[in-house]
Amino acid sequence: xxxxxxxxxxxxxxxxxxxxxxxxxxxxxxxxxxxxxxxxxxxxxxxxxxxxxxxxxxxxxxxxxxxxxxxxxxxxxxxxxxxxxxxxxxxxxxxxxxxxxxxxxxxxxxxxxxxxxxxxxxxxxxxxxxxxxxxxxxxxxxxxxxxxxxxxxxxxxxxxxxxxxxxxxxxxxxxxxxxxxxxxxxxxxxxxxxxxxxxxxxxxx
Amino acid sequence: xxxxxxxxxxxxxxxxxxxxxxxxxxxxxxxxxxxxxxxxxxxxxxxxxxxxxxxxxxxxxxxxxxxxxxxxxxxxxxxxxxxxxxxxxxxxxxxxxxxxxxxxxxxxxxxxxxxxxxxxxxxxxxxxxxxxxxxxxxxxxxxxxxxxxxxxxxxxxxxxxxxxxxxxxxxxxxxxxxxxxxxxxxxxxxxxxxxxxxxxxxxxx
DNA sequence: GTCTATAGACCGATAGAC
DNA sequence: GTCTATCGGTCTATAGAC
Numbered sequence: 001x002x003x004x005x006x007x008x009x010x011x012x013x014x015x016x017x018x019x020x021x022x023x024x025x026x027x028x029x030x031x032x033x034x035x036x037x038x039x040x041x042x043x044x045x046x047x048x049x050x051x052x053x054x055x056x057x058x059x060x061x062x063x064x065x066x067x068x069x070x071x072x073x074x075x076x077x078x079x080x081x082x083x084x085x086x087x088x089x090x091x092x093x094x095x096x097x098x099x100x101x102x103x104x105x106x107x108x109x110x111x112x113x114x115x116x117x118x119x120x121x122x123x124x125x126x127x128x129x130x131x132x133x134x135x136x137x138x139x140x141x142x143x144x145x146x147x148x149x150x151x152x153x154x155x156x157x158x159x160x161x162x163x164x165x166x167x168x169x170x171x172x173x174x175x176x177x178x179x180x181x182x183x184x185x186x187x188x189x190x191x192x193x194x195x196x197x198x199x200x201x202x203x204x205x
Numbered sequence: 206x207x208x209x210x211x212x213x214x215x216x217x218x219x220x221x222x223x224x225x226x227x228x229x230x231x232x233x234x235x236x237x238x239x240x241x242x243x244x245x246x247x248x249x250x251x252x253x254x255x256x257x258x259x260x261x262x263x264x265x266x267x268x269x270x271x272x273x274x275x276x277x278x279x280x281x282x283x284x285x286x287x288x289x290x291x292x293x294x295x296x297x298x299x300x301x302x303x304x305x306x307x308x309x310x311x312x313x314x315x316x317x318x319x320x321x322x323x324x325x326x327x328x329x330x331x332x333x334x335x336x337x338x339x340x341x342x343x344x345x346x347x348x349x350x351x352x353x354x355x356x357x358x359x360x361x362x363x364x365x366x367x368x369x370x371x372x373x374x375x376x377x378x379x380x381x382x383x384x385x386x387x388x389x390x391x392x393x394x395x396x397x398x399x400x401x402x403x404x405x406x407x408x409x410x
Numbered sequence: 411g412t413c414t415a416t417a418g419a420c421c422g423a424t425a426g427a428c
Numbered sequence: 429g430t431c432t433a434t435c436g437g438t439c440t441a442t443a444g445a446c
Binding site: 033034035037038091114115116117149152153154155156157158159161162163165166167169172173174175177178179182184185193194196197198199200201202203204205 | 238239240242243296319320321322354357358359360361362363364366367368370371374377378379380382383384387389390398399401402403404405406407408409410
Binding site for chain 4: 245246247257258261266267
């Protein structure tokens with residue numbers, strides 16, 4: 001066993017980390033653009049500019065690639081929640097995070113995975129980083145939902161879990177891409193439109 | 206050229222038609238259950254109980270299989286629209302068709318295809334039966350939407366096309382399956398819940 | 411005997427894994 | 429760069445209807 005200078009190990013680790021970031025960035029955009037099934041690992045390797053075999057040095061399987069991208073976006077969500085102004089009302093917080101989610105999706109940065117893929121689900125559930133992030137985010141959102149319901153801002157007749165799912169679902173709402181495809185509205189208009197139908201509903205008020 | 210008894214031709218045609226119905230039924234449920242990519246044509250053949258080659262006597266490709274299922278559900282939608290009571294208000298009609306759509310999905314009869322598959326999209330767009338059905342359904346829904354907006358029942362500030370997309374999106378809303386997975390509600394409750402969030406929004410009124 | 415449909419082997423390409 | 433599995437699609441020999 002050879003002693004390695006500390007400075008070199010750190011540098012090497014930095015390189016590894018940088019490459020992993022690049023990989024995850026590519027995976028993130030590919031997942032947003034074409035989904036898990038349609039994304040091939042050859043494609044990922046090509047876009048990163050490394051050999052396919054090198055990918056497997058970092059991630060043991062395609063599922064783990066996707067999981068890493070999900071962990072990353074979950075961390076970004078946690079950071080966003082952390083940065084929200086504490087003085088805002090719960091309803092404002094919820095609207096803000098949904099807006100953030102939809103803006104991310106419209107910008108091509110939201111990895112949407114099929115909700116019915118078993119191998120991928122298993123990998124995600126087995127990933128503590130992902131699961132802890134998901135739970136923390138859900139707890140925060142759940143708390144805001146219940147506060148907003150207690151304040152009579154969000155319909156108290158709705159189960160909080162149904163509200164939570166409805167908010168999460170904006171991250172993969174096909175209405176966003178359809179409206180964008182139509183080309184009649186800016187991204188900002190689309191976000192406000194869907195935000196309105198989500199919170200205010202389709203009915204006139 | 207030999208004359209063939211009418212009765213025989215009819216019988217044979219009936220057999221073919223019956224088998225095609227069986228195929229489409231299987232495809233429909235497989236598409237609802239696991240999506241287009243995950244569905245294999247071997248699987249389809251096995252579940253129908255015929256050889257794979259026989260499938261290709263009926264449908265020239267996997268895409269056409271999916272297209273046939275989509276045409277079928279589109280026809281069912283058209284028949285449902287046709288059967289609605291003419292005296293109901295436009296808003297009631299819209300609510301009814303969305304309810305019907307979600308019930309079909311919860312029952313496993315709504316073939317959900319990924320919105321970003323190009324080969325499948327091409328096949329569907331090239332299919333006149335599907336496109337005509339889609340246009341007819343959209344025209345009917347669009348007319349109701351504009352009527353309901355004129356009556357002040359649906360928010361007139363929303364572009365009609367956005368309302369239309371929002372209604373269509375209920376056919377692939379992951380909230381339905383998530384709530385069903387939770388096991389806390391009956392299918393009927395889930396439908397009314399999502400119907401409420403769709404039309405009334407999350408906010409208290 | 412002829413003709414059609416079927417069953418199941420088979421092929422080529424692709425993609426995940428190493 | 430190689431290996432292997434899978435999957436969409438095809439080919440052929442045979443069984444059965446007429």
